[in-house]
Amino acid sequence: xxxxxxxxxxxxxxxxxxxxxxxxxxxxxxxxxxxxxxxxxxxxxxxxxxxxxxxxxxxxxxxxxxxxxxxxxxxxxxxxxxxxxxxxxxxxxxxxxxxxxxxxxxxxxxxxxxxxxxxxxxxxxxxxxxxxxxxxxxxxxxxxxxxxxxxxxxxxxxxxxxxxxxxxxxxxxxxxxxxxxxxxxxxxxxxxxxxxxxxxxxxxxxxxxxxxxxxxxxxxxxxxxxxxxxxxxxxxxxxxxxxxxxxxxxxxxxxxxxxxxxxxxxxxxxxxxxxxxxxxxxxxxxxxxxxxxxxxxxxxxxxxxxxxxxxxxxxxxxxxxxxxxxxxxxxxxxxxxxxxxxxxxxxxxxxxxxxxxxxxxxxxxxxxxxxxxxxxxxxxxxxxxxxxxxxxxxxxxxxxxxxxxxxxxxxxxxxxxxxxxxxxxxxx
Numbered sequence: 001x002x003x004x005x006x007x008x009x010x011x012x013x014x015x016x017x018x019x020x021x022x023x024x025x026x027x028x029x030x031x032x033x034x035x036x037x038x039x040x041x042x043x044x045x046x047x048x049x050x051x052x053x054x055x056x057x058x059x060x061x062x063x064x065x066x067x068x069x070x071x072x073x074x075x076x077x078x079x080x081x082x083x084x085x086x087x088x089x090x091x092x093x094x095x096x097x098x099x100x101x102x103x104x105x106x107x108x109x110x111x112x113x114x115x116x117x118x119x120x121x122x123x124x125x126x127x128x129x130x131x132x133x134x135x136x137x138x139x140x141x142x143x144x145x146x147x148x149x150x151x152x153x154x155x156x157x158x159x160x161x162x163x164x165x166x167x168x169x170x171x172x173x174x175x176x177x178x179x180x181x182x183x184x185x186x187x188x189x190x191x192x193x194x195x196x197x198x199x200x201x202x203x204x205x206x207x208x209x210x211x212x213x214x215x216x217x218x219x220x221x222x223x224x225x226x227x228x229x230x231x232x233x234x235x236x237x238x239x240x241x242x243x244x245x246x247x248x249x250x251x252x253x254x255x256x257x258x259x260x261x262x263x264x265x266x267x268x269x270x271x272x273x274x275x276x277x278x279x280x281x282x283x284x285x286x287x288x289x290x291x292x293x294x295x296x297x298x299x300x301x302x303x304x305x306x307x308x309x310x311x312x313x314x315x316x317x318x319x320x321x322x323x324x325x326x327x328x329x330x331x332x333x334x335x336x337x338x339x340x341x342x343x344x345x346x347x348x349x350x351x352x353x354x355x356x357x358x359x360x361x362x363x364x365x366x367x368x369x370x371x372x373x374x375x376x377x378x379x380x381x382x383x384x385x386x387x388x389x390x391x392x393x394x395x396x397x398x399x400x401x402x403x404x405x406x407x408x409x410x411x412x413x414x415x416x417x418x419x420x421x422x423x424x425x426x427x428x
Contacts, residue, residue: 001215001216001218001221001236002048002213002214002215002216003214003215003216003231004046004048005044005046005088005211005212005213006022006025006046006088007214007231007233008212008213008214009022009209009212010230010231011186011190011212011214011227011231012182012186012197012209012212014230015182015185015186016182017179017182017183017186017197017209018205018206018207018208018209019090019208019209019210019212020042020090020091020092020093020208020210021090021091022088022089022090022091023035023036023037023041023089023090023091024089025046025086025087025088025089026071026086026087026089027085027086027087028075029068029071029072029075030068032064032067032068032071032089035089037064037067037089038091039061039062039063039064039067039092040060040061040062040063040092041060041061041067041089041090041091041092042058042059042060042061042089042090042091042092043058043059043060043061043067043070043071043074043087043088043089044057044058044087044088044089044090045057045058045074045078045079045084045086045087046084046085046086046087046088047079047082047084049079049080049082050123051079051080052079055077055078055079055080056073056074056077057074057077057078057079057084059073059074060092067089071087074087075087081263081264093201093203093208093210094203094204095199095201095202095203095210096164096166096167096170096202096203096204097118097120097163097164097166097167097168097170097201097202098119098120098121098199098200098201098202098210099116099117099118099119099120099159099163099176099197099199099200099202099207100115100116100117100119100120100121100124100127100196100197100198100199100200101114101115101116101155101179101180101183101196101197101198101200102114102115102116102124102183102194102195102196102197102198102213103115103183103184103187103192103194103195103196104187104193104194104195104196105193106139109139111139111140111141111143112139112140112143112184112187112188113137113138113139113140114137114138114140114147114151114152114155114180114184115135115136115137115196116136116137116155116156116158116159116180117134117135117136117159118134118158118159118162118163119131119134120198120199120200120201121198121199121210124196124198134162136155136158136159138151138154138155140184144188145185145188145189146181146184146185146188147180147181147184147185149177149181152177152178152180152181152184153173153174153177155176155177155180156173156174156176156177156180157173159176160173160176163202167202170202170203170204170206171202171206171207175206175207176207179197179200179207183195183196183197186214190214190216190224190227191216191217191220191221191223191224192214192215192216192217193215193216193217194213194214194215195213195214195215196212196213196214197209197210197211197212197213198211198213199211218236221236244259244262244263245263246259246263246307246326246330247259249326250309250323250326253319253322253323253326254315254319255309255310255311255315255319255322255323256281256308256309256310257307257308257309257310257323257326258307258308258309259306259307260288260305260306260307260308261304261306261332265332267331267332268304270302271302271303271304272295272299272302272303272304272334272335272419272422272423272426273304273306273332273333273334273335274291274303274304274305274306274333274334274335274336274337274418274419275306275307275327275330275333275335275336275337275369276288276291276305276306276307276308276309276336276337276338277309277311277323277324277327277336277337277338277339277373278309278310278311278337278338278339279311279312279339279340279341279345280310280311280312280313280341281310281312283312283339283341284308284309284310284311285308287305287337287339288305288308290411290412290415291303291305291337291415291419292304292305294412294415294416294419295419298416298419299419299423303419306330306332306333307327307330309323311323311345311350312344312345313344313345314344314345314346315345315349315353316349316353317349317352317353317356318353318356319353320349320350320352320353320354320356320357321353321354321356321357321360322357323353324336324353324354324357324358324371325357325360325361327369328357328361328366328367328368328369329366329367331367333369334369334422334426335369335370335371335372335418335419335421335422336369336370336371336372336373337371337372337373337414337415337418338354338371338372338373338403339373339374339375339411339414340373340374340375340376340377341376341377344378345377345378346378346379346383347375347376347377347378347379347380347382347383347405348379348380348382348383348386349379350375350383351375351383351386351387351390351403352386354371354401354403355386355387355390355394355397355398358371358394358397358398358401359394359397359398361397362394362396362397363397368400369400370400370401370402370418370421370422370425371400371401371402371403372402372403372414372415372417372418372421373402373403373404373414374403374404374405374406374409374411374414375403375404375405375406376406376407380405380406383405384405384406387403387405402414402417402418402421
């Protein structure tokens, strides 16, 4: 669960990490009038996505008139397609240098990793790629609850050496080491997955955390009741600002769904885009690989899987229908590949949900795309009987649905058939 910048800065401040003066949060430009502000200020969109600076959602204002104009601009533009509902208004500090300090876990070793760089204010991933020598990294192998002083000092010494001369005289090795230790200790105390300052600005008064990012580990929230209470968070927060429209829709219906493509990504008309309604989460991941591999081997790498979906665990007939509705409403999708290994989930309920979706769309004149799939497992005889009856009763609605009932064909061949058919239709 990611915290908003103002929430993360509250935790920083409580632990003695200096932050700019916080004037308040506004939900409209007119609310600036209510704040006791000393200009210049920084206006920051409070959203849970990165790239606010590049999107023009962080702006400096020298006076009230400029602040209002820039606030209006941020509220109207948004960030990466997401609307902005609130802005953080804080003191603008003088920057003479900038660093990066962060802590996370290495997924390969499960060791905590403390990262520092004298290059701050830009994506640390870009720094690591373009200038790896600027990244200083120490693994904490014993999962200490407090960062050993020697490790903090080692990183601080590297930062001091690489700061520009003006910044170097404004901070001490000990003060930087103390900040690094406090970031690590907060990372451990709050059960976070990521705790970082980017940038840690060097000002005439010392180092200040100009930005703050904290991501809490969802699995440890039960231990953080006091922290959540201090931030006014009363229930687990879904990071809605990070969701695509499809993901928000799926969340509202009650099933797991992840878009693999950006909502604004252009569609390559030379390729076939495949939506996936597999069984459980494991097969959902496998289906992505299977479609991509078949596309690469047989179709010149011109096949794109567009989503992950988990339709296992016994979804209702209506939820299943909504899974297909979602993908058919998604204008990038040319073909849907589906499978059902009915264990917990019923093949009969699954096929009824698919038929409901196809019949509804046919009756309403909505866009449909071909559905290729296979079913085996629980309630298979009743599913087979229902599908035969449905095809006889409403052949028009189900004419582009090719569902294999049983084990007579392997799923890879079903996928290949669906992709071949899609390319053939396009060529006509």
